Amino acid sequence: MRLVVVGGQAAGMSAAARARRLWGGLEIQVLERGEWISFGRCGLPYYLEGRVGALEELAAHTPEYFRRERNIAVRTGVEVAAIAPARREVALAGGERIAYDRLVVAMGARPKGTGLPGGGLPQVFALHSARDAARLGEFLERRRPRRAVVVGAGYLGLEAAEALRTRGVSAVTILEAAADVLSRGDAELTRRVRAHLERFHIELRTGVEVRGIEPERVAGVPAEVVVLAAGFQPNTELAAQAGLELGPSGGIRVSDRMETNLAGVYAAGDCVEVPHLVTGRPVYRPLGTTASKTGRVAGANAAGERERFRGVAGTSILGCCGLGIALTGLSETQARQEGFDAAAVWIEALDKRRYFGGRLTGVGLVGDRRSGRLLGGTVLGEEEAALRINVIAAALSRQMHVEEFQHLDLAYAPPFAPVWDPLLIAAQQLVKLLH
Amino acid sequence: MRLVVVGGQAAGMSAAARARRLWGGLEIQVLERGEWISFGRCGLPYYLEGRVGALEELAAHTPEYFRRERNIAVRTGVEVAAIAPARREVALAGGERIAYDRLVVAMGARPKGTGLPGGGLPQVFALHSARDAARLGEFLERRRPRRAVVVGAGYLGLEAAEALRTRGVSAVTILEAAADVLSRGDAELTRRVRAHLERFHIELRTGVEVRGIEPERVAGVPAEVVVLAAGFQPNTELAAQAGLELGPSGGIRVSDRMETNLAGVYAAGDCVEVPHLVTGRPVYRPLGTTASKTGRVAGANAAGERERFRGVAGTSILGCCGLGIALTGLSETQARQEGFDAAAVWIEALDKRRYFGGRLTGVGLVGDRRSGRLLGGTVLGEEEAALRINVIAAALSRQMHVEEFQHLDLAYAPPFAPVWDPLLIAAQQLVKLLH
Numbered sequence: 009m010r011l012v013v014v015g016g017q018a019a020g021m022s023a024a025a026r027a028r029r030l031w032g033g034l035e036i037q038v039l040e041r042g043e044w045i046s047f048g049r050c051g052l053p054y055y056l057e058g059r060v061g062a063l064e065e066l067a068a069h070t071p072e073y074f075r076r077e078r079n080i081a082v083r084t085g086v087e088v089a090a091i092a093p094a095r096r097e098v099a100l101a102g103g104e105r106i107a108y109d110r111l112v113v114a115m116g117a118r119p120k121g122t123g124l125p126g127g128g129l130p131q132v133f134a135l136h137s138a139r140d141a142a143r144l145g146e147f148l149e150r151r152r153p154r155r156a157v158v159v160g161a162g163y164l165g166l167e168a169a170e171a172l173r174t175r176g177v178s179a180v181t182i183l184e185a186a187a188d189v190l191s192r193g194d195a196e197l198t199r200r201v202r203a204h205l206e207r208f209h210i211e212l213r214t215g216v217e218v219r220g221i222e223p224e225r226v227a228g229v230p231a232e233v234v235v236l237a238a239g240f241q242p243n244t245e246l247a248a249q250a251g252l253e254l255g256p257s258g259g260i261r262v263s264d265r266m267e268t269n270l271a272g273v274y275a276a277g278d279c280v281e282v283p284h285l286v287t288g289r290p291v292y293r294p295l296g297t298t299a300s301k302t303g304r305v306a307g308a309n310a311a312g313e314r315e316r317f318r319g320v321a322g323t324s325i326l327g328c329c330g331l332g333i334a335l336t337g338l339s340e341t342q343a344r345q346e347g348f349d350a351a352a353v354w355i356e357a358l359d360k361r362r363y364f365g366g367r368l369t370g371v372g373l374v375g376d377r378r379s380g381r382l383l384g385g386t387v388l389g390e391e392e393a394a395l396r397i398n399v400i401a402a403a404l405s406r407q408m409h410v411e412e413f414q415h416l417d418l419a420y421a422p423p424f425a426p427v428w429d430p431l432l433i434a435a436q437q438l439v440k441l442l443h
Numbered sequence: 444m445r446l447v448v449v450g451g452q453a454a455g456m457s458a459a460a461r462a463r464r465l466w467g468g469l470e471i472q473v474l475e476r477g478e479w480i481s482f483g484r485c486g487l488p489y490y491l492e493g494r495v496g497a498l499e500e501l502a503a504h505t506p507e508y509f510r511r512e513r514n515i516a517v518r519t520g521v522e523v524a525a526i527a528p529a530r531r532e533v534a535l536a537g538g539e540r541i542a543y544d545r546l547v548v549a550m551g552a553r554p555k556g557t558g559l560p561g562g563g564l565p566q567v568f569a570l571h572s573a574r575d576a577a578r579l580g581e582f583l584e585r586r587r588p589r590r591a592v593v594v595g596a597g598y599l600g601l602e603a604a605e606a607l608r609t610r611g612v613s614a615v616t617i618l619e620a621a622a623d624v625l626s627r628g629d630a631e632l633t634r635r636v637r638a639h640l641e642r643f644h645i646e647l648r649t650g651v652e653v654r655g656i657e658p659e660r661v662a663g664v665p666a667e668v669v670v671l672a673a674g675f676q677p678n679t680e681l682a683a684q685a686g687l688e689l690g691p692s693g694g695i696r697v698s699d700r701m702e703t704n705l706a707g708v709y710a711a712g713d714c715v716e717v718p719h720l721v722t723g724r725p726v727y728r729p730l731g732t733t734a735s736k737t738g739r740v741a742g743a744n745a746a747g748e749r750e751r752f753r754g755v756a757g758t759s760i761l762g763c764c765g766l767g768i769a770l771t772g773l774s775e776t777q778a779r780q781e782g783f784d785a786a787a788v789w790i791e792a793l794d795k796r797r798y799f800g801g802r803l804t805g806v807g808l809v810g811d812r813r814s815g816r817l818l819g820g821t822v823l824g825e826e827e828a829a830l831r832i833n834v835i836a837a838a839l840s841r842q843m844h845v846e847e848f849q850h851l852d853l854a855y856a857p858p859f860a861p862v863w864d865p866l867l868i869a870a871q872q873l874v875k876l877l878h
Contacts, residue, residue, distance in 0.1 A: 325854035406841035419760035
């Protein structure tokens with residue numbers, strides 16, 4: 009029995025490792041197009057700013073490790089050209105064919121915008137692969153640009169903007185096509201993030217669609233270096249050609265066992281869509297956590313277990329110039345679009361006692377007037393204060409009502425939190441609006 | 444219509460403030476025995492170690508503030524001698540009688556052990572009131588003792604031990620009657636806390652019952668100063684004399700609306716028992732958070748609203764010599780005692796990426812083999828890592844299963860957390876044990 013995994017990053021290697029743990033005798037082959045496997049792409053902005061010394065440090069394991077310790081055969085630098093489900097074969101670019109009994113498709117995603125006019129100019133970089141980061145790092149070192157444009161105000165764009173400032177770029181402008189940051193449709197969040205960025209000499213311009221890149225400017229903004237961070241699109245072309253169904257979000261459609269529509273073929277990671285725990289509808293949310301989890305479930309089921317992936321709450325966090333920005337569930341605008349009778353609050357409160365250096369932490373909560381359910385939240389705070397988002401994420405997983413959330417028995421002690429945690433203060437305010 | 448509140452600390456003032464907000468025309472009188480109201484007793488160890496400069500800083504508000512801003516009459520230094528529910532009157536020590544329509548009993552708790560032989564010696568201190576802290580602070584300043592004994596390894600005992608070391612006491616010994624710290628029956632937790640304390644020259648001796656205090660030693664341990672931190676007992680004598688029913692834990696028995704057995708009489712705070720969200724059974728857990736919440740609900744219902752208090756998960760957190768120690772729900776031993784078929788795991792994992800200074804965080808989780816439910820957890824970590832306990836607390840509120848908990852969509856980004864949060868790693872381990 010042979011399991012073939014296409015893609016050796018978070019989802020693919022999680023699938024392979026989990027299948028091995030559950031089935032010692034299974035033959036497992038992983039085919040990875042790039043040079044490295046299990047590469048911690050989320051660390052690229054920190055490589056750029058110098059916190060991570062060498063790109064190698066971001067690769068959790070080597071192919072040799074997987075071969076030796078896990079009895080998993082990993083081939084790197086191998087391009088899959090086609091999947092032939094009728095023959096249960098994968099065809100490589102060189103013509104070689106590899107038969108499989110079970111297949112896990114974990115082909116990931118690629119950055120949007122590289123095909124823009126001017127996207128191939130030498131001062132234009134994505135920040136998706138190790139090679140991207142290495143090239144951009146060398147460019148900054150050699151050319152010492154003073155002015156940069158970052159295209160996209162998602163988490164990668166905000167992290168990249170900070171990294172550019174840290175590397176000495178004096179003027180950084182972020183151009184975002186949408187009206188708001190982080191694909192959230194949240195004007196209050198955008199206002200606060202913009203104000204914070206300004207203190208660090210990063211300009212945020214929203215509602216600016218970039219249609220092309222000129223040699224010295226982007227959408228009228230002078231730029232000696234451009235970083236593309238306008239989101240990702242799933243690599244689904246080969247899968248679609250092979251007859252795998254795509255879902256409404258554009259990702260590969262999978263069951264809660266990560267099965268595709270074809271027998272014996274599973275998919276996971278940045279190329280699939282997943283159900284949203286609040287709406288129940290499929291969404292495309294390419295994130296490292298989801299990739300690892302869906303990969304783990306795909307690997308288990310490919311190895312004959314019966315495991316489920318429940319879905320995502322849409323939780324994410326990022327640090328930008330000392331501010332932690334964390335989101336989960338739906339914003340007020342998103343909740344309205346999904347048909348909820350949404351109400352929202354925003355509060356600021358100290359994250360701990362003043363004599364322990366308590367600082368203002370912002371908490372936004374969204375609830376549904378009809379059902380009383382909590383629908384989403386936002387936390388802005390210094391250091392680890394924003395990790396409070398996880399409490400909201402746990403509540404969303406169980407469709408908790410705001411009434412219950414306001415009574416949560418959260419921890420209190422002066423060095424850690426006030427008697428009324430900012431989460432509870434926000435919930436009390438929201439309860440009033442829902443009545 | 445007159446509401447009388449007996450007790451002007453967290454529960455009493457929360458009740459009064461909430462009643463005022465809901466009913467502008469209600470007459471509200473608060474009777475407080477001590478000098479200060481809304482006093483942040485949890486800050487006393489930090490006053491002792493010098494972080495809080497003056498005791499006044501721990502009093503959130505003055506009686507004058509409540510009179511002026513909230514139209515609430517507060518009398519301090521007033522001792523209630525009896526409650527006469529038949530006449531709807533409260534009698535003061537001086538003979539004065541005050542009629543009420545609604546009464547909130549929030550008489551708090553007092554430290555155990557002050558009645559021990561030798562408990563009145565001049566070098567023996569509780570750490571319950573502002574006066575206790577002022578006296579102990581003066582004693583340390585004047586006498587500069589070298590050796591101290593702290594009686595009790597609950598949160599106050601651990602905090603007091605650190606404060607004594609900070610104030611220059613070179614040898615601090617904690618004596619605890621139980622086999623384990625924090626009333627938890629958790630040998631693993633005790634082992635880890637003991638090892639941590641030893642690094643800071645604090646000795647923890649468990650299984651040592653203190654039956655009396657001698658002038659220069661306690662249970663054979665030399666001590667020039669002794670701090671009593673052996674827990675609290677509810678002030679229920681007056682309530683019991685007035686015919687208020689007590690529950691099995693010793694606290695005043697209340698409904699989920701904080702009603703006592705007597706019409707128009709509510710009770711809240713450190714003198715009541717509350718339901719435990721995991722077991723459904725009443726427990727006595729005197730903590731500032733619970734006092735504020737039960738007070739708030741008592742005040743709302745006394746003012747004619749209909750609000751419920753759902754119960755406690757038993758969440759607490761404390762910082763001791765740089766280590767955050769957080770608990771919620773049941774330990775394995777407690778779960779067995781409650782009739783669960785308990786299984787437990789303990790793991791250590793980095794709390795964030797190594798290149799962001801990730802440090803080992805310990806997570807213990809307890810589950811029930813029969814139902815698959817999560818029953819409790821422990822988190823040990825540096826700085827705010829231990830605040831992860833709140834995610835477990837939210838899950839316990841909804842009786843989440845471990846299977847679901849392991850899939851929670853928690854936030855990931857290198858500065859904040861690893862791809863697999865320590866909570867999820869622990870849950871994955873526990874799921875294996877439960878199958």
